[in-house]
Amino acid sequence: MAPAIQAENLVKTFGDVRALDGVSLDVPEGTVLGLLGPNGAGKTTTVRVLTTLLRPDSGRAVVAGVDVLKHPNQVRSLIGLSGQYAAVDEYLTGFENLQMVGELYQMTARAAKARALELLEWFNLTEAKDRTAKTYSGGMRRRLDLAAALVVRPPVMFLDEPTTGLDPRNRLALWEVIETLVEQGTTLLLTTQYLEEADRLAHDIAVVDHGRVIARGTADQLKAQIGGERIEVVVHRADLVADAVATLSGYALGEPAVERNTRRITVPVSGGARVLADVIRDLDARSIEIDDIGLRRPTLDDVFLTLTGHVAEAADEENGTDATGRGRGGRGTGGTAGDESGPDQDKQAVAAGTEL
Ligand SMILES: Nc1ncnc2c1ncn2[C@@H]1O[C@H](COP(=O)(O)OP(=O)(O)OP(=O)(O)O)[C@@H](O)[C@H]1O
Ligand SMILES: [Mg+2]
Numbered sequence: 346m347a348p349a350i351q352a353e354n355l356v357k358t359f360g361d362v363r364a365l366d367g368v369s370l371d372v373p374e375g376t377v378l379g380l381l382g383p384n385g386a387g388k389t390t391t392v393r394v395l396t397t398l399l400r401p402d403s404g405r406a407v408v409a410g411v412d413v414l415k416h417p418n419q420v421r422s423l424i425g426l427s428g429q430y431a432a433v434d435e436y437l438t439g440f441e442n443l444q445m446v447g448e449l450y451q452m453t454a455r456a457a458k459a460r461a462l463e464l465l466e467w468f469n470l471t472e473a474k475d476r477t478a479k480t481y482s483g484g485m486r487r488r489l490d491l492a493a494a495l496v497v498r499p500p501v502m503f504l505d506e507p508t509t510g511l512d513p514r515n516r517l518a519l520w521e522v523i524e525t526l527v528e529q530g531t532t533l534l535l536t537t538q539y540l541e542e543a544d545r546l547a548h549d550i551a552v553v554d555h556g557r558v559i560a561r562g563t564a565d566q567l568k569a570q571i572g573g574e575r576i577e578v579v580v581h582r583a584d585l586v587a588d589a590v591a592t593l594s595g596y597a598l599g600e601p602a603v604e605r606n607t608r609r610i611t612v613p614v615s616g617g618a619r620v621l622a623d624v625i626r627d628l629d630a631r632s633i634e635i636d637d638i639g640l641r642r643p644t645l646d647d648v649f650l651t652l653t654g655h656v657a658e659a660a661d662e663e664n665g666t667d668a669t670g671r672g673r674g675g676r677g678t679g680g681t682a683g684d685e686s687g688p689d690q691d692k693q694a695v696a697a698g699t700e701l
Contacts, residue, residue, distance in 0.1 A: 348372055375531070439489050
């Protein structure tokens with residue numbers, strides 16, 4: 346069976362930034378692909394190409410059996426999209442926003458209304474349904490935006506960082522909604538900065554960096570690929586970090602990862618408990634005081650760190666900077682060279698079937 350989403354060698358440049366440098370992907374029907382990658386890796390650009398909002402410089406894409414570049418309008422009728430920036434109409438109520446999407450997709454007024462109410466319930470928005478969206482909190486807007494993507498039960502869905510900015514309860518609720526959709530046969534491409542989210546929801550994971558897919562596999566395959574166990578040490582004071590790194594390097598199979606603000610050092614090792622005991626003795630002999638130490642199996646975080654050289658950072662929705670204060674897409678562009686519409690217009694464009 347042909348994959349529900351297929352991309353071949355997509356290239357997209359913005360000025361001298363190569364946002365996509367030959368991305369190839371395929372997502373079998375009824376499965377979830379998690380697209381993981383650091384800020385500026387090219388996740389959103391990939392989603393925008395696959396959802397017809399952006400023309401690549403070269404490459405090919407097929408969604409639900411339809412060529413994205415040749416028949417964008419047909420593709421739009423087969424997909425749902427929820428973007429990284431919630432695209433809701435501020436001056437309509439939650440209910441009206443959803444009803445409008447249904448009507449844009451030519452549902453009858455009665456069907457659009459029933460679907461809107463059902464989705465408001467799913468996303469815990471029933472109480473707020475008659476308030477204008479401009480009074481909604483960030484997490485409420487995000488949920489409304491996700492609900493809007495589900496109005497027409499599309500066979501293929503694209504969710505760009507769906508749970509960024511949601512509190513734990515709503516994140517869990519959304520995971521359940523997504524799992525239900527997938528059980529019902531929806532094919533999903535999901536981008537996320539949350540590795541546990543990819544671990545839980547995705548059948549397959551593609552790690553993207555610098556516009557390329559640098560690793561591909563199930564969560565277990567990726568963990569096995571980077572191998573080894575991890576020793577994790579938290580030293581008692583910041584001035585002990587350097588000494589501890591030097592000590593641990595003697596046991597490490599690869600580069601130690603250091604989180605300075607939490608004084609946590611993680612190193613890949615092999616040899617299990619015996620090595621752990623040696624490390625504890627060694628640290629003690631050098632009077633390096635520790636708060637915590639443990640041995641564990643690699644996580645997706647380790648995969649990400651090993652492959653991209655840095656930890657995953659959730660983008661801050663409000664001001665477009667991540668936790669390190671780098672601008673969004675900080676790979677040397679001011680982000681102004683764009684010849685394309687902004688993401689806010691994306692959803693309306695998809696719904697209205699307009700060409701960009
Ligand atoms: N319209 C545009 N104009 C100019 N540069 C752009 C535009 N869209 C994306 N870029 C650049 O392309 C690169 C990839 O951006 P993209 O938004 O795809 O990253 P991302 O993986 O979604 O990152 P994030 O995790 O921050 O959402 C970045 O360097 C970004 O600055
Ligand atoms: Mg993005």
